[in-house]
Amino acid sequence: MAGLTRLCALAELSEGVSRGFDPWGAGHDQVFALLHQGQVRVYRNSCPHLDVPLEYRKDRYLSADGAWIICYAHGARFDPADGRCVYGPCLDEHLRALPHRVEDAAVWLEG
Numbered sequence: 001m002a003g004l005t006r007l008c009a010l011a012e013l014s015e016g017v018s019r020g021f022d023p024w025g026a027g028h029d030q031v032f033a034l035l036h037q038g039q040v041r042v043y044r045n046s047c048p049h050l051d052v053p054l055e056y057r058k059d060r061y062l063s064a065d066g067a068w069i070i071c072y073a074h075g076a077r078f079d080p081a082d083g084r085c086v087y088g089p090c091l092d093e094h095l096r097a098l099p100h101r102v103e104d105a106a107v108w109l110e111g
């Protein structure tokens, strides 16, 4: 499928769990995905505050209760539904949502 990059099987995502990916071979995860209220969300792994990765270790993008995306640099909190910062130094800025699709029981990055 031209223009599509497979991230993972849909079954590998579940509510409250996030996963990071390196689809362009950068050597670190540049994209992360999660399942939120039944919807797959895919974001660029870059905080709008200082353009640094969000996770504190592999695949850890969420708060302990799984309710929020967290930037572990300065504790910014983002709504998983739309990537809007609801708390922290980049209040009301957004994570960059990436176009994706769910097809053949897998999550694909578009473009």
Ligand code: FES
Pocket (backbone or CB within 6 Å): 047, 048, 049, 050, 051, 052, 071, 072, 073, 074, 075, 076, 088, 089, 090
């Ligand atoms: S770099 Fe993310 S909150 Fe500062």
